Amino acid sequence: MSFQTEIIKWYKINKRDLPWRSTTDPYVIWLSEIILQQTRVEQGLPYFNKFLENFPTVKAFASATENEVLKLWQGLGYYSRGRNMLYTAKQVMEMHNGNFPKAYEKLIKLKGIGDYTAAAISSFSNNESKAVLDGNVFRVLSRYFRIEEPINSTNGKKIFSSLAQKLIEDHKPSVYNQAIMEFGALQCKPKSPACNICPLQFGCFALKNHKVDVLPVKLKKVKVRERWFNYFVGFKDDKILIKQRQAGDIWQQMYDFPLIETNDVAGLNDNDFTATIREMFGNDVKIKSLVQKKHILTHQIIYVHFFGLENYMINFNVHTDIKSVTLEDLATLPHPKVISDFFELYLQNKPNI
Incomplete structure (x- = not known):
C-alpha cells in the first residue's frame, strides 16, 4: 500500500470521535482550528464547547464584546488570537453577508487565518485539495521521507509544502488531511512514538536509521x-x-x-x-x-x-x-x-x- 493509503486505513480504525469532525460547517471548523492551535485536544475541547454554546453562529460571535471573548479565551494564552477571532467574525458579516467562506482564497484574506487554517477549513468543509501543514504533519513527513531541512526555515517550508501537496492529490482531502494530522498526534508522537506497531515502520527512514529522536529539525528559538x-x-x-x-x-x-x-x-x-x-x-x-x-x-x-x-x-x-x-x-x-x-x-x- 502507498503511504497515503496506509495513513487513511490507520485513521479509519483509530480516529478520535471529535465534535468538529461530524460537520462541514466552516464556522464550527474555524472555531476548533483556532482553539486547537493553542492547546491539545483534551484541553481545548471544553473551550470549543464553551465558545460554540455562547456563540452558535458567526453572527452571534460578531455581536460579542471583546471582554466576553477574552473571558471565554482566558487560560489559552496568545490573547491576540482571541481578539483576531472577533475581528474575523465581523469581517465575515461585512464581506460575506454572514456566510463563513469555504474557499481557500477567500479564507486566507480573513484576519488571523494563515495557510494552515485556510487549508484545514477549505479541505474539511469543501474537500478543496489543499494540504495542511501543522506540527504533526511536519513530523510524519520529516521522519518518513528523510527531510532534514529545518521545518521553520524558508527552504524547509517550501520542501514540505511541495511534498504535502503532491501527497494529497488523488485522495479525498477532508479524509487525508485529518488522517495525517491524527497519525502524528496519536501514532508518530514527538516523544516515544509507537514505532513497533506503526503501519509505516518498514518504509520509515527515521526508524531504519535511528533518527526518530532527531527528526524533524527545527531552528533554535529566540532567546527567552x-x-x-x-x-x-x-x-x-x-x-x-x-x-x-x-x-x-x-x-x-x-x-x-x-x-x-x-x-x-x-x-x-x-x-x-x-x-x-x-x-x-x-x-x-x-x-x-x-x-x-x-x-x-x-x-x-x-x-x-x-x-x-x-x-x-x-x-x-x-x-x-x-x-x-x-x-x-x-x-x-x-x-x-x-x-x-x-x-x-x-x-x-x-x-x-
Whole structure:
C-alpha cells in the first residue's frame, strides 16, 4: 500500500470521535482550528464547547464584546488570537453577508487565518485539495521521507509544502488531511512514538536509521526574556484594586492588579522598591508578601510576586489606569491566567492570605 493509503486505513480504525469532525460547517471548523492551535485536544475541547454554546453562529460571535471573548479565551494564552477571532467574525458579516467562506482564497484574506487554517477549513468543509501543514504533519513527513531541512526555515517550508501537496492529490482531502494530522498526534508522537506497531515502520527512514529522536529539525528559538512582576492586592470596603493592561505588551486590554515591574527580584528589604510602593500607595501603607510563582510564556518567563496591602491610600486622579471593583465584577472581567490562579487561591484561603 502507498503511504497515503496506509495513513487513511490507520485513521479509519483509530480516529478520535471529535465534535468538529461530524460537520462541514466552516464556522464550527474555524472555531476548533483556532482553539486547537493553542492547546491539545483534551484541553481545548471544553473551550470549543464553551465558545460554540455562547456563540452558535458567526453572527452571534460578531455581536460579542471583546471582554466576553477574552473571558471565554482566558487560560489559552496568545490573547491576540482571541481578539483576531472577533475581528474575523465581523469581517465575515461585512464581506460575506454572514456566510463563513469555504474557499481557500477567500479564507486566507480573513484576519488571523494563515495557510494552515485556510487549508484545514477549505479541505474539511469543501474537500478543496489543499494540504495542511501543522506540527504533526511536519513530523510524519520529516521522519518518513528523510527531510532534514529545518521545518521553520524558508527552504524547509517550501520542501514540505511541495511534498504535502503532491501527497494529497488523488485522495479525498477532508479524509487525508485529518488522517495525517491524527497519525502524528496519536501514532508518530514527538516523544516515544509507537514505532513497533506503526503501519509505516518498514518504509520509515527515521526508524531504519535511528533518527526518530532527531527528526524533524527545527531552528533554535529566540532567546527567552525574563521579567519580574510585583502585583499589589488591595482590598477596601469589599472592593479590590485592578487595572486594565494597555496595548504594546502581553495580555493587552485584560485586567490585572496594580503592578511594579523590576529588573530583578525585589523584596521588602529593598529600600528603593519599598519607596516606590509608598509613593504609589501612601507612606502609611502596610505591605505583606503573599504568593510567588513562575509563569512561563512562549518567549517570556514571568516571575510573579503578589503583595498584600493594608491601610493604603491611592490617588485615582493620578493613577487613572487603576480602578476599584467588587470581587463579583472582577470575576466577570477577562484577566491573565496568573491572576485567575491567584483569585482562586484567594477564595480558598481568604482568612489566611
